[in-house]
Amino acid sequence: MKKIIVLAALVTLVATSAFGAISGTAHDLSGKGTGTTEICAFCHTPHSGTTQAPLWNRGAGPGVVTEYNSSTMNATSGSASSDASLCLSCHDSTAYAGTVLTNVPNGSTYVPGSLAMTSVNAIIGTNLSNDHPVGFAYADSTADAGIRGTIVGSNVQLFSLTAAKTDVWCSSCHDVHDNTVAPFLVQSNANSALCLACHNK
């Protein structure tokens, strides 16, 4: 029963926003030599998915080797408790090329190793020391007067793997399903509005 409800939710989303938003973007891997017209399949599957993310259809992704941390940080980054490895299952580039999907779509002629990132900027790697920190509770930072007690951005969100959404993740700033504000941002960063949603500088 639970599976049916989740599947129904997935199908409803396909029929509405997520499909229109992903279709034709860099996150639409249908075509592109994958031999399928399915869009969601490169990240989700209706059956046999893992629980790492909703109905996740990919391997665990590489672990982060070096976290972002600095002497001026109040919080301590720990990307293992974030969505970083989900993103890095493609954005480290190596895992992406070699990935075997948990449940390959029926009829797909996709050959693992046949995909490659085309833009070097898209390759984040497993060293996050030069990337915005992720994987810590937002509340660990709010003692710093430069961090807002309450986020002001319209779509900027906190996440977590448990029910309480408390943490800064890749998806605090990005929406994998929507490239309306490129590159997959949750809101415009004109005048640094995205940064100022959380920072008070």
Ligand code: HEC
């Ligand atoms: C490039 C990878 C990727 C693709 C393609 C993708 N998703 Fe997702 N999806 C994710 C990730 C990662 C999450 C976990 C939440 C997060 O980090 O944003 C997620 C979460 C979800 C969720 C639960 C949370 C929410 O946003 O409501 C649903 C439902 C969902 N995806 C549906 C879809 C559907 C339907 C499609 C195809 C039209 C799709 N996704 C395509 C990566 C993807």
Ligand code: HEC
């Ligand atoms: C199924 C593989 C896959 C997953 C999972 C995935 N991406 Fe991507 N993403 C891509 C590909 C492929 C591109 C296009 C890059 C290229 O070909 O150079 C891309 C492009 C992007 C871009 C735009 C880069 C640019 O230069 O235009 C952003 C931003 C991005 N992804 C963020 C994310 C985030 C954040 C997550 C996790 C929440 C994520 N992606 C998960 C495959 C993936």
Ligand code: HEC
């Ligand atoms: C605090 C906000 C924030 C967080 C957290 C964040 N990003 Fe980004 N990311 C951005 C912004 C803003 C840009 C666009 C930069 C630009 O246009 O110069 C971007 C760009 C990118 C790009 C495209 C690179 C390029 O220059 O084209 C990728 C890929 C990406 N992010 C992936 C990720 C992944 C993976 C994570 C988590 C490990 C992550 N981002 C966490 C804000 C964020």
Ligand code: HEC
């Ligand atoms: C979701 C909220 C959020 C958004 C959006 C956001 N940040 Fe942050 N950022 C934080 C938090 C929280 C910290 C950790 C602060 C601490 O613990 O001292 C942080 C840390 C940083 C740091 C490191 C601070 C240090 O002491 O080492 C820099 C630099 C930074 N952010 C810049 C940016 C920029 C630039 C943008 C826009 C592209 C941005 N941030 C968007 C919440 C956010």
